[in-house]
Amino acid sequence: MLPTHNRQVQLASRPVGIPQADHFSIVSVPLPQLQPGELLVRNEFLSIDPAMRGWVNAVANYSEPVAIGAPMRSFACGTVVASRHPGYAEGDVVMGMLGWQEYAITDGRPIRRKVREADLPRSLSLGILGINGVTAYFALTAVGRPRPGDTVVVSTAAGAVGSAVGQIAKIAGCSTVGIAGGARKRQLCRDEFGYDFAVDYKAAGFEDALSAATPAGVDVYHDNTAGSISDAVIRRINRGARIVVCGTASVSSWDDWPSGPRVERHLLNKAARMQGFLIWDYEHRYEEAVARLADWVRDGRLRYREEILDGIEQAPGSIARLYRGENDGKLLVRLNDSR
Ligand SMILES: NC(=O)c1ccc[n+]([C@@H]2O[C@H](COP(=O)([O-])OP(=O)(O)OC[C@H]3O[C@@H](n4cnc5c(N)ncnc54)[C@H](OP(=O)(O)O)[C@@H]3O)[C@@H](O)[C@H]2O)c1
Numbered sequence: 001m002l003p004t005h006n007r008q009v010q011l012a013s014r015p016v017g018i019p020q021a022d023h024f025s026i027v028s029v030p031l032p033q034l035q036p037g038e039l040l041v042r043n044e045f046l047s048i049d050p051a052m053r054g055w056v057n058a059v060a061n062y063s064e065p066v067a068i069g070a071p072m073r074s075f076a077c078g079t080v081v082a083s084r085h086p087g088y089a090e091g092d093v094v095m096g097m098l099g100w101q102e103y104a105i106t107d108g109r110p111i112r113r114k115v116r117e118a119d120l121p122r123s124l125s126l127g128i129l130g131i132n133g134v135t136a137y138f139a140l141t142a143v144g145r146p147r148p149g150d151t152v153v154v155s156t157a158a159g160a161v162g163s164a165v166g167q168i169a170k171i172a173g174c175s176t177v178g179i180a181g182g183a184r185k186r187q188l189c190r191d192e193f194g195y196d197f198a199v200d201y202k203a204a205g206f207e208d209a210l211s212a213a214t215p216a217g218v219d220v221y222h223d224n225t226a227g228s229i230s231d232a233v234i235r236r237i238n239r240g241a242r243i244v245v246c247g248t249a250s251v252s253s254w255d256d257w258p259s260g261p262r263v264e265r266h267l268l269n270k271a272a273r274m275q276g277f278l279i280w281d282y283e284h285r286y287e288e289a290v291a292r293l294a295d296w297v298r299d300g301r302l303r304y305r306e307e308i309l310d311g312i313e314q315a316p317g318s319i320a321r322l323y324r325g326e327n328d329g330k331l332l333v334r335l336n337d338s339r
Contacts, residue, residue: 002040002082004190005105006031008071009315011056012091017253019056021317024100039083041104045308047075047126048318048331049185050249059254063081067328069152072315077115077125086113097126100315102335105302113286117294122225127160127330128297128304129290131279135246136164137289138282142173143244143275148173150219151238153210155201155229156249160184160304160330162195164293165222167302174220177213179229181325188328207232217241225250231260249323305329 005028012025034040055073056066066073077095080088085108088094096111100103115125122167127133139161146152152169156162157178166176166189176191177199189198197213201204216240223230227250234243251257261277267274282289296302307328309318322331 003103005029006101006103007312008102009312010071011066011199012063013027014058014068014071015053015056016255017053019053019319020325021320022207024316025055026312026316028097032105034084034105036084037103037107038087039085039108040081041074041076041078041098041106042153043078043079043098043102043104045077045126046100046312046315046333046335047124047130048315048327048333049075049131050247050319050322052319053323057254062065073097074100075112075126075131076100077106077122088093088270093122094127095130100312100333103314108277113290114164117290120294120297123306123308123330123334124235124297124304126332127221127306128164129293132330133164133293133302133304134162134282134286134289135277135279136161136168136171136214137293138279138285139246139277140165140168142279142282144220144222144242145221146167146174149215150174151177151216152220152222153177153179153214153218153233153236154195154224155179155233156224157198158188158193158329159224160329161303162224163186163189163304163329164197164302166193167296169239171296175216177210179210179225180232180268185325188305192305194273194303201229201242209321213238220244222246227251227258228260233256234263235261237266237270237272237314239270239272241272245274245276306332308332308334310334312320 015143016025076098122135133192146176152174159182161256178195179204186198186200199209218236221243224247226248
């Protein structure tokens with residue numbers, strides 16, 4: 001029996017800065033009949049990503065803002081429960097831009113891939129084998145270009161992207177330094193994600209601790225935060241350093257961009273390179289990264305953490321939770337008692 005209704009998390013009002021729970025509403029809408037060329041996916045896990053705040057702000061980042069009243073744009077994974085599309089069959093597991101909703105009817109274009117790693121939990125297709133892992137892989141290998149012996153520093157080091165960057169840098173033979181907020185996350189960086197050193201940016205003496213952790217300077221900086229964390233790291237770059245600008249988590253609103261020291265003299269004096277990274281530029285190489293990451297997960301060289309919230313009611317407040325740093329690894333919402 002196919003469902004007749006679909007619960008969606010719709011954007012109710014446009015936030016300035018970090019979206020909060022009351023910017024969304026949960027609405028039940030009738031599910032239309034499948035048309036030729038369409039498939040119906042029952043979503044099992046919804047992804048929560050820092051980039052989602054950019055998708056709802058009035059000023060678009062690299063994509064059009066989500067319209068008021070539309071289901072929240074997001075990655076999700078689920079199972080095809082009906083198909084009139086030649087490329088998909090009932091039972092296929094898929095991930096893609098399927099939105100914060102229980103069911104997605106699609107013509108297939110928002111689907112990023114079929115999830116074929118049947119031996120691994122399918123939630124991984126949104127985290128370590130999804131945008132987070134693939135971002136970590138290409139941001140580090142294609143832009144950071146680490147060499148064995150390099151010192152690689154990572155901000156939001158205990159998070160979904162950061163924890164993977166640190167471990168991939170270790171696999172590449174580098175010395176790794178993670179920056180995270182709070183003593184517990186610092187501990188996680190050392191004990192779980194194998195960083196050689198971890199520094200708590202919220203603790204007094206952050207800059208001294210960073211200096212002590214990077215006695216040979218910094219060759220690669222994977223920057224997920226911008227702001228004062230990055231100011232401190234950039235002061236320690238070596239000649240020829242590579243700075244990968246991957247995220248700006250410390251900046252709560254584009255209208256309130258913090259002022260700080262300028263980077264030009266550091267880049268000039270050290271002949272260093274600072275480059276933005278966008279995962280969308282690597283879509284054509286997505287499967288290559290997933291295959292590598294999955295092998296590392298299987299042989300235990302790549303560890304991950306997931307924080308799973310149960311029920312669609314948890315979705316509206318989840319982006320704010322991420323920006324409060326309350327997530328332990330990849331933040332997900334689970335629907336339908338999925339495993
Ligand atoms: N460019 C791309 O294509 C791309 C793709 C995916 C992700 N990203 C970026 O990668 C970064 C990490 O994403 P993720 O999904 O792995 O999220 P995450 O790191 O698991 O979660 C976000 C983390 O940001 C940190 N944070 C929040 N507010 C902060 C602040 N004011 N100052 C410093 N840190 C703050 C928190 O960690 P602490 O508790 O340690 O502060 C929080 O746990 C994000 O900036 C995201 O936008 C970029």
